[in-house]
Amino acid sequence: MTQVFAYIIHKDGVADDTALELIAAAKKIQADAQVTAIVTGSGSDLDAVCTEVAASYNEVLKIDNENLAYPNAEIIRALLLKMLPSDAILLVPHTTFGMDLAPGLSIKLDAAFVADVVEFEGLDGSTLKLVRQEYSGQVSTHVSCDISSGGVINIRPGAFAPDESKAASGTVVDKSSEAQGITVKRSYLETVVAEVGDVDITKSDVLVSVGRGIEDEDNIEIAHDLAEVLGADVSCSRPIVDSKWLEKSRQVGTSGQTVKPKVYIACGISGSFQHLGGIKGSPFMVAINKNSKAPIFQVADVGIVADILEFIPEFADKVKEMK
Numbered sequence: 001m002t003q004v005f006a007y008i009i010h011k012d013g014v015a016d017d018t019a020l021e022l023i024a025a026a027k028k029i030q031a032d033a034q035v036t037a038i039v040t041g042s043g044s045d046l047d048a049v050c051t052e053v054a055a056s057y058n059e060v061l062k063i064d065n066e067n068l069a070y071p072n073a074e075i076i077r078a079l080l081l082k083m084l085p086s087d088a089i090l091l092v093p094h095t096t097f098g099m100d101l102a103p104g105l106s107i108k109l110d111a112a113f114v115a116d117v118v119e120f121e122g123l124d125g126s127t128l129k130l131v132r133q134e135y136s137g138q139v140s141t142h143v144s145c146d147i148s149s150g151g152v153i154n155i156r157p158g159a160f161a162p163d164e165s166k167a168a169s170g171t172v173v174d175k176s177s178e179a180q181g182i183t184v185k186r187s188y189l190e191t192v193v194a195e196v197g198d199v200d201i202t203k204s205d206v207l208v209s210v211g212r213g214i215e216d217e218d219n220i221e222i223a224h225d226l227a228e229v230l231g232a233d234v235s236c237s238r239p240i241v242d243s244k245w246l247e248k249s250r251q252v253g254t255s256g257q258t259v260k261p262k263v264y265i266a267c268g269i270s271g272s273f274q275h276l277g278g279i280k281g282s283p284f285m286v287a288i289n290k291n292s293k294a295p296i297f298q299v300a301d302v303g304i305v306a307d308i309l310e311f312i313p314e315f316a317d318k319v320k321e322m323k
């Protein structure tokens, strides 16, 4: 049986949401896969993360070293090269860090590498079939790869429903000695947390989110009006920030904020993976778009084919009436 490993991202003693998504992804490769979590870091926070992760993984390899205090892909790559068996499959979240780590690691391991995977379609011997998306989610690519000498697979955050079963009660094994003697050329100095703008959309329960379909800066007012009657905040896709129509702190997506609202109303947003990657926890999603084939309708709970410039003011009036 292929050994599956997952690299766990964590912060302040808490595992990232992707920890439960990677275990779900591993079980899609093989339902009875024995999955080992790799948790690297430094200090007392690490034990809390390992205990949390052990509830879901069969085994947790803890590597505690002061050089691992920051997620420095260079040292983690060197570490994984020492630790991974030659035919292992390693799952890594498809984030900036994941793209820093994984391609170089796969070359050094002589293993297959596939980025931004959203689905697995089966393992037959040493052939792993999977699906990734291209062109901002407009095209699904079915990939068959030879994993006889291992595989490094980047998993898109949010693509796999988190496995909340916590059925594993795995053992934590201290492998910190593996990090001894690894030298690095790249050192991290500090992490600078981005400033929160006038509104912290990461805390909003309801978001009215506008995309390029809003067409003009002046039209954003209708989204503010709807947000006001709904008790919501206004967020947006990246082109709106690029146009300087709203501030960066309101951008949802992989290069913006990650939000966890209860209700997300996407207005004139096509549904690129970079945008959807910033929406966590499967909120109730309403998508309003004039193109019935827009990819956002594939993930929305309610899809409304309409011109937002007409629909949003009517919707706001209706809510006011009902109130």
Ligand SMILES: Cc1cc2nc3c(=O)[nH]c(=O)nc-3n(C[C@H](O)[C@H](O)[C@H](O)COP(=O)(O)OP(=O)(O)OC[C@H]3O[C@@H](n4cnc5c(N)ncnc54)[C@H](O)[C@@H]3O)c2cc1C
Pocket (backbone or CB within 6 Å): 136, 210, 211, 212, 213, 214, 215, 236, 237, 238, 239, 240, 251, 252, 253, 254, 255, 256, 257, 267, 268, 269, 270, 271, 272, 274, 275, 278, 288, 289, 290, 291, 294, 306, 307, 308, 309
């Ligand atoms: C490295 C990288 C990082 C990125 N990070 C992010 C990110 O963090 N967040 C993000 O959002 N994007 C990000 N992007 C950009 C992303 O790829 C998309 O280009 C972007 O999400 C598209 O925004 P949109 O949906 O508003 O615009 P479009 O894709 O242009 O979609 C506009 C939609 O509006 C609809 N529409 C037009 N007029 C109307 C109307 N009157 N009424 C109703 N519907 C209408 C159209 O049918 C269309 O579906 C990133 C890209 C890269 C390369």
